[in-house]
Amino acid sequence: MNFMSIHIDKEKCIGCGKCIIVCPGSLIYQDNNGKAFIKYPKDCWGCTACLKQCSVQAIKYYLGLDMGGGGGYLTIKKEAEYLDWYITTKEGKTKKIRINSKEANKY
Numbered sequence: 416m417n418f419m420s421i422h423i424d425k426e427k428c429i430g431c432g433k434c435i436i437v438c439p440g441s442l443i444y445q446d447n448n449g450k451a452f453i454k455y456p457k458d459c460w461g462c463t464a465c466l467k468q469c470s471v472q473a474i475k476y477y478l479g480l481d482m483g484g485g486g487g488y489l490t491i492k493k494e495a496e497y498l499d500w501y502i503t504t505k506e507g508k509t510k511k512i513r514i515n516s517k518e519a520n521k522y
């Protein structure tokens with residue numbers, strides 16, 4: 416993928432619908448099996464709201480060529496008050512960044 420956008424893994428998606436509710440651009444829909452998919456990936460501006468809601472990490476945020484990512488991606492996992500951001504490079508190396516969501520608004 417050479418532009419920034421998300422990709423939803425239908426195998427992992429449990430059809431909770433939370434990402435659909437939070438997407439400010441109404442870009443995510445449900446297929447006949449209740450699985451989420453993004454209809455207009457190019458319209459995604461990478462706000463990451465959907466990633467933060469997904470409890471099964473079915474959503475990957477691709478860091479496109481326009482961001483210097485070139486195939487790397489980001490996933491987010493919620494652990495109590497923490498948000499763990501996992502950044503995986505195109506070489507397959509993963510780095511974790513932990514953010515305390517209660518403190519995040521201070522910055």
Ligand code: SF4
Nearest residue numbers: 438459461462463465
């Ligand atoms: S990253 Fe933001 S704009 Fe893109 S699909 Fe998710 S919620 Fe919508």
Ligand code: SF4
Nearest residue numbers: 428429431432434469
């Ligand atoms: S938040 Fe995750 S599990 Fe829920 S519908 Fe969206 S992709 Fe599927």
